[in-house]
Amino acid sequence: MTQAPGGADVVAEGLTRRFGAVTAVDGVSLSVAPGETFGVLGPDGAGKTTLFRMLATLLVPDAGRARVLGLDPVADLWALRAQLGYMPGRFSLYPDLTVEENLAFFASVFGTTPAAQAHVIAPIWRQLEPFRRRRADALSGGMKQKLALCCALVHAPRLLVLDEPTTGVDAVSRGEFWELLGRLRGDGLTILVSTPYMDEARQCDRVALMQGGRLLQVDRPAAIEAAYPRPLVAVTGGDRLGLLAALRAHPHAASAWPFGESIHFTDTRPEVPAAQVAAELETWLAATGQAARCAPIAASIEDAFIWALGRAGAA
Amino acid sequence: MSEATPAAGHATAHAIEARGLTRRFGDFTAVDGLTFTVAPGEVFGFLGANGAGKTTAMRMLIGLLAPSAGDAWVAGHRVGPESEQIRARIGYMSQRFSLYDDLTVRENIRLYGGLYGLADAEIADRMGPVLERLGLAGHTRELVGRLPLGWKQQLAFSVALVHRPAVVFLDEPTGGVDPITRRRFWELIYETAAGGTAVLVTTHYLDEAEYCDRLSIMVDGRLAALGTPAAVKAEAGVASLDALFLRLTRPGSAA
Numbered sequence: 001m002t003q004a005p006g007g008a009d010v011v012a013e014g015l016t017r018r019f020g021a022v023t024a025v026d027g028v029s030l031s032v033a034p035g036e037t038f039g040v041l042g043p044d045g046a047g048k049t050t051l052f053r054m055l056a057t058l059l060v061p062d063a064g065r066a067r068v069l070g071l072d073p074v075a076d077l078w079a080l081r082a083q084l085g086y087m088p089g090r091f092s093l094y095p096d097l098t099v100e101e102n103l104a105f106f107a108s109v110f111g112t113t114p115a116a117q118a119h120v121i122a123p124i125w126r127q128l129e130p131f132r133r134r135r136a137d138a139l140s141g142g143m144k145q146k147l148a149l150c151c152a153l154v155h156a157p158r159l160l161v162l163d164e165p166t167t168g169v170d171a172v173s174r175g176e177f178w179e180l181l182g183r184l185r186g187d188g189l190t191i192l193v194s195t196p197y198m199d200e201a202r203q204c205d206r207v208a209l210m211q212g213g214r215l216l217q218v219d220r221p222a223a224i225e226a227a228y229p230r231p232l233v234a235v236t237g238g239d240r241l242g243l244l245a246a247l248r249a250h251p252h253a254a255s256a257w258p259f260g261e262s263i264h265f266t267d268t269r270p271e272v273p274a275a276q277v278a279a280e281l282e283t284w285l286a287a288t289g290q291a292a293r294c295a296p297i298a299a300s301i302e303d304a305f306i307w308a309l310g311r312a313g314a315a
Numbered sequence: 316m317s318e319a320t321p322a323a324g325h326a327t328a329h330a331i332e333a334r335g336l337t338r339r340f341g342d343f344t345a346v347d348g349l350t351f352t353v354a355p356g357e358v359f360g361f362l363g364a365n366g367a368g369k370t371t372a373m374r375m376l377i378g379l380l381a382p383s384a385g386d387a388w389v390a391g392h393r394v395g396p397e398s399e400q401i402r403a404r405i406g407y408m409s410q411r412f413s414l415y416d417d418l419t420v421r422e423n424i425r426l427y428g429g430l431y432g433l434a435d436a437e438i439a440d441r442m443g444p445v446l447e448r449l450g451l452a453g454h455t456r457e458l459v460g461r462l463p464l465g466w467k468q469q470l471a472f473s474v475a476l477v478h479r480p481a482v483v484f485l486d487e488p489t490g491g492v493d494p495i496t497r498r499r500f501w502e503l504i505y506e507t508a509a510g511g512t513a514v515l516v517t518t519h520y521l522d523e524a525e526y527c528d529r530l531s532i533m534v535d536g537r538l539a540a541l542g543t544p545a546a547v548k549a550e551a552g553v554a555s556l557d558a559l560f561l562r563l564t565r566p567g568s569a570a
Contacts, residue, residue: 042493043464043465043491043492043493043496044464044492045463045464046493140365140366141365141366142365167490167491168365168487168490168519169365169519170363170364170365170519170564171519171521171557171560171561172364172561172564172565173364173365175561196490196491196492197520198494211493240505241502241505241509244502257494257495258498258501259522260521260522260525260526260556261525305493305494306494309493309494309495310495
C-alpha cells in the first residue's frame, strides 16, 4: 500500500466533478511531492474546495483518478483518513466546546489524545494554551484558524489538506498562520493549501493558478513570475483614474491595472526591453499632460494570474 | 441613550463626522472615542485587524446600533435621534451581500428601489443605466443565484446606490474575487466617488488601502492612524502599509 520512495504524495489525473450543469473541477492533473507545500490559488468559485474534497475522500469524482499517500481516496477512504489532516474552509469546530475540549474530541476520533501527540502540535499549542478554557466561538478569527489547524494535526497525519485557512483573517494573523505552517514544513509534512490571497503564493514551494475548474499554470512561484511574457512597467503619480484611462489608450497597451501605489502597465511587444518601454511611456505621458514616473519591474504572482486570466478568456 | 439638544441643523460640510464616538458592551469598550471626518466624494479606507471594532463602528454610523457616548453625523443627520433620516440617505453593502438569490436581477433592483423609497417611475428610469454600467442588460431575467460572484458583488454595489445616497458603506466588498474583478470593483468605487458620493470601505487587502484618498487603522477600538496613505506611512517612517499595519496591530493580534 505504501508508495515507492520518491513517489508523489498526491497525484491527480483528469480529476473532474460536475454539479448539475456546472463543471466545478474540469480535468485537473497535478502531483505533489513528499514534504512539498503546494498552493492552489484562485478566487471563490474556481473549484478549489471541490478539488480538495475529492482528494480528501469527501467527494467522489465523476471522472479521472487520484492517488493520495499511495491510496485511492474512493476505495481506501478509511485508511487514507487516518493519515490525512483536513481543515475545511468553513469553521468546523464545536463553538460551545472550549479550546482543549475541541482538541481532545478530534484526537479521540482518531484514537489518540492531545498528550500523546504533544510533540506534533507543540508549536501551535504554545499559542493556544493561554486560551485553553475559552469557548471556540469566543476566539478571534486568527485563533479559530489556529485551533482548526491544531485539530487537523492532532492525529499526526503525513499530509495536511487546508482549504482556505486564511480567508477572512486580517493580514497580520495570516502572516502568523503561515509562520506556523513553516514550522510544520520543517518537520517534513506535506501540505496542500488553497488561498484567494495572491501574496501567499511565495510561501509555497509550488503553486497552481486555478480558475473556472481548471489549472491555468503550475510551477514554482519564482518561475511563474519570471515567465511573465511581456514588458511590465510600474507607473506612479498623478491622478489614478486619469492615468489609467491614458495608459489604456496607449497604442501598445496590453493592460493597465492598479497595484497599490502604482499602476502596472503591460506592453503588447514581447521583444522591447521593459526599460525602453518605461522611458517611452514616461515621455508619452508627459506629452499628454500626465506627469508620472515609469520604471520597469518584475512581475508578481498577481500580475501573472491576471495575465493567465486574460489568456484563458475568463476575464 | 442620547441626551437632548441634538445640535439642531448641525451645519456639517462632511459626509461623515464622528466626535468621540464610543460603544461599550458591558465592561468591554469596542469602540473608544473615534473622531474623524469623511468629505463628500472621498474614498475612505476603514482598516483594522479582526476584532478591532470596525464592524461595531460601522453599525453605529449606519444607525443599527446606538452609541454609548460621543456623537456622529452622517449625511447631515445625527446618529441616534435621526437614524431614520440617515438610512434614507446611505447605502450599505455587507460582506454577505443582501441580494435575493431566488429573485432575478431586475426584481432585486426593483425591490431595493422600493425599500429605499423610490417611486416605480424612478426605479424604471434608473434600472437601464444601472444594468448598462454593469454589462447586465442581457441578463435582467436571470436569477441572481446563478450569477458569478463578481457580478453579484457589482450588482449588490449598484443596488446600494440605486437611491443615490450621500454616503455608501462597503464592508469587505472584494473578498474572494479574482484579481481582475477586484480591480474593476475599485473602478466602480472611483466612479461613484467622482459623482460626489462618499465611500467608506473596509478591506483585508492592503494594496486596496492605497487606492483610498484617506484611511484609518483601528487598533483595540481606537484610531491608531488617520490620513492619506502617503501621510500615514511618512509619519510612521515605513515604506509600505503592510509594514505599518503589522507594527500597529501585532500587539493586539495575539488573541
